[in-house]
Amino acid sequence: MRSRNILGLAELELILAATRTQAEQQGWAVSISVVDEGGHPLALLRLDGASPISAYIAGEKARTAALGRRESKGYEDMVNGGRTAFLSAPLLTSLEGGVPIVVGGEVIGAVGVSGVKAEQDAQVARAGVGAVVAG
Template structure:
């Protein structure tokens, strides 16, 4: 039987804290979501002044990264490069800002961020995802 690492409350909190620190250091009002490897939310943090829609978008970005086992940006790039069939994929977060959390080569969850420019969302998500390394 195979075994794999999973995200518990301690790891989820560490990811949220690292992402929050990155966002606050830059003055970015974002929502940060951590999901398990199935895209199910484990933690959500909406910073002051982030629009309420950020909670929905960040969750979907994280879900996309977890289920696809890759950054959500890759789906956005495929669509922008003409692979419009991905518009019908059952993924709602095909925008930059979702990053998988990888431990020992295994995707154990993801971080999704929404609220600022796409590359800034991704920067915050990557700061969170790297908190376990």
């Protein structure tokens, strides 16, 4: 039988605190979603001023990163690089801002952020991942 790491309440609190701090320091009104390795929602935080749609998009970015086992930006790059057929892939969004949480070489969840420019969303998401993953 295998043992594996999972996200618990303590890790969710660390992720949300780090992402919120990063966003607020920059003055960015974003939504932040954290999912488990199967893309199931564990936490959602919509900062004051973040648009309602950003909460939905953040969740889809996180789910895409968790299920795809890579940053959602990789899918955006494929589409922008001419692989438009990839738009029909079963992943839910191919927008930058979803970052997987990798521990011991395994994806245990992901953070998705939406509300500002794509690279800024990813910056906030990486701050959350960095709060629970060394290096």
